[in-house]
Amino acid sequence: MAEVEQAVRQVLGDLIPEDLQTDLISAGALSALRVDQDQVRLEITLGYPCASVLPALRERIRSAVEAVIEGRRLLLAVTVAIKPHRAQGGMPAMAQVTNVIAVASGKGGVGKSTTAVNLALALAREGARVGILDADIFGPSQPLMLGLPEGTRPQVRDGNRFVPVEAHGLQSMSMGYLITEQTPVVWRGPKASGALTQMMQQTLWHQLDYLIVDLPPGTGDIVLTLAQKVPVAGAVVVTTPQDIALLDATKGVEMFRKVDVRVLGIIENMAVHVCSQCGHQEHVFGEGGARRLADRYHTEVLGALPLSLKIREQADAGRPTVAAEPDGPEAALYLAAARRLAARLSLTEEGKRGFPKVVTQH
Template structure:
């Protein structure tokens, strides 16, 4: 079996046969949140070779998961008593057909109410997906209160146009971004009526010259009213993520957000519980200031996934206010790893639920 999975290149012969078999058996049995059914279930194309003093496993996967692979590489390095590295490439496909050039998958990040950290989560999810290996864009759909320009540190910058027809989006640390806040003053946008706001958003999406993107994250306006329904219906969203806090009132509104996406037939990949707990800097004790277990209970009730829990953290607030990315600055800090785990879960759930290559979506052909 494994002789077929691990191709022999010119330098592969330097890897001892017993080492190849040990790696093969370990990978076959390895399970984690991202690789729930194992790596081989992902139709992964795998090759093993020796490069100088390192064992290099070349692998192609259908969604970004650099963090999970680094953990696996550490365990394989201990097993083999020498450094094992993954050389990974990603074959990310569109899970929903649409006519917007350059974009593979659109993911909406929403909340039932304001003040739960939806926009901050959207920005950090974009950076986290990038850290995992994806090409990512960010679109601010909050026409009435665009915060993406501030969160990215691009508040006073304006997009240009190469052809006079399509806008050239702005770039921050490799994240491609577009927002109504780049084009008009905040006070002007806040007095628009619903149809005008919807048209403006449609223009931002369809009249932007997007580069090749694996994922476009849309920061939805808070709430579940007409404007949210219109946007969810008019945009070819592949799936959605709902942000909440453990507080009872936020959980009630999060349920409304899930119901809204169900109404427009947009799958909900899961729940992100923000401000889940406060971690004491001195003793490490977790204080659940806004309640405990709410996100997990909602996920269980609505048969979706708790994608992750984020703490109350001053670094998140400081970086957001200053328009800086804590993930771009240090992708291996504790809080960055928390966001990256959420990003992996989002990408893995999108593949598992909606990609036709997934075992969950495999077609049965009767002849």
């Protein structure tokens, strides 16, 4: 039976889920293995949400393992357990929030907020409990993208605690709920930073696996405040292929490195234009820049989104792509990017989670 156990481990060591990009043994996904005379009990625990691909992955594991267990019955359980991951400086986690993920860009106009809300919706569709915080104090856009009417206000408890506003299955908080369109925020940096801290600390998030923080563009006071006062498990940098956007994205990556926040990957927006008439694809803003940036900083390109009028129109209409057309090709790209960023977060900086204790009985 020792040979069967070794064969199962070898199979799992060769099996690499696409989103995880490392094998199940190296990822620490083997939770339990028991080989008996007539059956094998195997438990696999993944550290990232992947509801849309989990049935196919389960069958892939079953098929591979059944080929080496010499006719024994296989009792297979494949589950997901999202755990908290190290934040910068060992900062303790927020109450009711397992992991905070910052979505940033070096400059405006690259589709960061649209990307942030679609990633949040994609993580939720994959089975996670997700919130989104609009940290752009001066130009909040998430209330519009979530389809919430002007004048929406969060409930207040205990005089100073905000109840997140629910939309499309997400818990959300934004300065846009606290001001009107006719009341611009005219604050100096410290006051804006204080507003971010207040929203983070006084919002009653409820059992979130991920809180997506939609940061303002650039590397200013609010971004620095987030890095200093909020436990961030990882960051995603959004860019477009143009050289100037990539230059600014590089600054964003460098900033997160300096404040000890792990960059989970790069998302390249407006990567290719597909003609709606003939289907011809053209890289109007250049090609390969995000890949070069990711290679330089030993991270990865989580996704490449097309230059699409539909994505913009859906966000403006309050029905982001993943909510508006959940089975469409653009939504599939967001879902894949969300699984990859969550999978990457589930691994340590060395690419492996700590190995669990595996009790093997014969």
